[in-house]
Amino acid sequence: MKGYISGTAAITPQHTFDTGRYLEEWVDHQTSYLSATEPAYREIIDPKLLRRMSRIIKMSVASAYKAMQMAKVEIPGAVIVGTGLGCVQDTEKFLKEIIDNEEGILSPTAFIQSTHNTIAGQIALMLQCPNHNFTFSNRGHSFENALEDALLQLQEGVEHVLVGGADEITPIVHELMGSIRCVSINQEDQLSVLGEGAAFFILTKDQNEQSFAAIEDTVAFNNPLVDDVRGKVVQFLDRNELASADIDLVLMGHNGVADGFFDAMGDLMKENAIAQFKNISGESFTASAYGHHLAAVMLQKQQVFQNTLVSGKFGGSLDRILLYNHYKGVNHTLTLLSKCPS
Amino acid sequence: MSHRVFVSGYGIVSALGFGAEANLNALKQQVTGIAPPQFLKTKHCTLPVGEVKASNESLAEMAGVSDKKPVSRTVLLGLIAAREAVEKAGLDEGQLRTSGLISGTTVGGMDISEHAYQSLQKGERVDYTKSFSGHDCGHSTQAIATGLRLSGALSTISTACSSSANTIMQAARLIKAGQVERVIAGGTDALSLFTLNGFNSLKILDAELCKPFDEHRQGLNLGEGAAYLVLESEAALNARGGVAYAEVTGYGNANDAYHQTASSPEGKGAFLAIKKAFEIAGKTDLTIDYVNAHGTGTANNDLSESNALKMIFNDQVPALSSTKSYTGHTLGAAGAVEAVFSVLAILGQHVYGNYNLSLPMSDGLEPERNFRSIKIDHVLSNSFGFGGNCSSLIFSKV
Incomplete structure (x- = not known):
């Protein structure tokens, strides 16, 4: 199983989205977790849609768009996303509403956007892409599951696949992950530092002019x-x-x-x-x-x-x-x- | 090279009971499992749900989990159903160890973490390690694999209500491609305040027992459950002398690309998913004898699905029913629950009644009223979800 990378883009805590100045300038994070250094989304995503998007969606859509532009692909043959925790910002928001309103009358907006496949679903909706649309959420192999599926798609004959991985952090998620000893919450902890971001790729079955x-x-x-x-x-x-x-x-x-x-x-x-x-x-x-x-x-x-x-x-x-x-x-x-x- | 994919084991837990036999009996006797919640602590105590009739404590006992930590019902239900599937298949320890597991779930350990989060909001002391470490979807897959002593490849799919239909599709694709020989595929989801309030906020829950494909349908009832299939290549099945109960002959996933939660009225995504499943099945003379519909009971789904089916079958729609008025909508488990019902329909040569149907939709289809015997060679099972996710599976008689 082999796939050619014909486009890729990533948003991370460092400057990685602007490939011209890739990692040239180093961001010193003074916080206990690394929040993403996000681009000016208005230049990439329709501002009307942008308003309703949580950060994980913005990071993912922007990275996906850029990877597609690089690869000169308009409608990918499949959209496959890996995410460990999914749309936690909206999940948290809806949970808080349930608790605050004691299961009373609630606005459905956060719930609608909370499902793990909101990212892949939104991409399909924005692109009007009817093709295979999968989301994997499998701990430290969420992206790996997605990549395996992408390569399988190519093997099955699909020309190109959009595949990516994304996770976002909220202060509460950070605190909880620290409490369960998954990541460090202060600098003395001998544990990894939590970060967030999105990385997307266009994989193609055959090598083309864009493949690098x-x-x-x-x-x-x-x-x-x-x-x-x-x-x-x-x-x-x-x-x-x-x-x-x-x-x-x-x-x-x-x-x-x-x-x-x-x-x-x-x-x-x-x-x-x-x-x-x-x-x-x-x-x-x-x-x-x-x-x-x-x-x-x-x-x-x-x-x-x-x-x-x-x-x-x-x-x-x-x-x-x-x-x-x-x-x-x-x-x-x-x-x-x-x-x-x- | 393309390998055939056989169903060599199945297991199920739903509101209808524990195990395939209990579920089949309830379907035969036309008794619904939907009732007001007994175990979910919710303010919506009159909203009917398809709850598995057992406390967390008794589920833990059945699952053989002696953990003192709160364990999500998602894990417990999953373990019970997956264990039945591997026992039915007759896998020995060695065969089990090398099997893969692909599990689908929408909210994973939410039933536990929503309570811990509530305590956290109120400033109460909570032991985080015991609750939040099981929140993510991948946790239940890992816990089921550990419980079954399985060390093959693991994967978790979370595509809302089509999650476990997609796990069966994924397992079939991997076996067909010759990458794996044996996979346990299915899904599990527990009822939670999160999903109950979520669907309630969308105003698509029926306050009474749901009525899929009825002219006066009011919405869906949520359910919980788990179901798994053991899927094997022909070579692997023959090598160990296993029994093939059915064959997975077709599968397809497509995106409706219409709305985050609503389906297109014409059922564009559903149509494409079914069409793909037929293409994979690769037989032009394939006659579907029974359609186990997604049929949630919402105005939107049932209209959209009816239109897609009418278009696919040129208005000659085969015997059809939704089983969701028996089990409730079990979200991430629904595709696998209905896959087990599809396999049982092939084995027993019967179709299920579309429970609680009074007046069929005026411009829609005529679903089956009662459990009855018919000749079945091929079953089509549909699962559609948020994010426009549409999946169809075809199971065939061996």
């Missing part, structure tokens, strides 16, 4: 032991007929917190240049969507951006990037991305 990178292969697995990681990586490289020396950059989802899995990966790939992406995206159920986006942009621009290289040396050219991420040690991901031959 390819997803060669991807695998998602659960609950491995630290000792299993080496075997999983070797097996993955083997099935792609590659050795670790063929990888120009390893992009990992570590974030400065002690972690046996990333240590094992770092040890296995110690001869390779290793880069990180969660200092940009923060941690979330769909952080890996951004990891895939960053790998694609690096391959496109043949550039390793500031604040990403962790160890080793960038050799000057990028043909293949191996992405490795895990969420809470449970949901693991390996993806091989390559530069398109020109």
